Amino acid sequence: MSRDGSCEVPFNGQLTFFRLAWRELMKIQEACDAGPYVVLDRLLTGRWKLEDISEVIKWGLIGGGVDTKTALNLVSSEVMSRPPLESLVVAQRVLGAGVVGTPEEEVGKKSEAASPEEGSDRSPTENSDLPPSSETE
Secondary structure, three states: OOOOOEEEEEEOOEEEEEEOOHHHHHHHHHHHOOOHHHHHHHHHHOOOOHHHHHHHHHHHHHHOOOOHHHHHHHHHHHHOOOOOHHHHHHHHHHHHHHHOOOOOOOOOOOOOOOOOOOOOOOOOOOOOOOOOOOOOO
């Protein structure tokens, strides 16, 4: 997953590139009669509708560069002709990437800008000419 709403997910026997930008998210919203985050919530909590799965995959393929006719054929052959649970994880990952993306840093890794100098136990205001904030004039 990345910040541009894209991800690569195993689909149709290969690693497939999907992307949900603003346009595709709007199409999903229209088709599913719910906002993208509501659709994602349904996919994750088991309250999904069939079109939640098929529309996410279709628009993710189209957003990823697959032409509309091929995307429709793939959804028909690889999603709609199989049990829904086979495609559920694909839809979850694709919509998750489109709605949430991924952070630019690894989880738990502190930014160098936010970290104090290594080995420094000095207060950043220790040598300041300003009076302590608890002092009154």
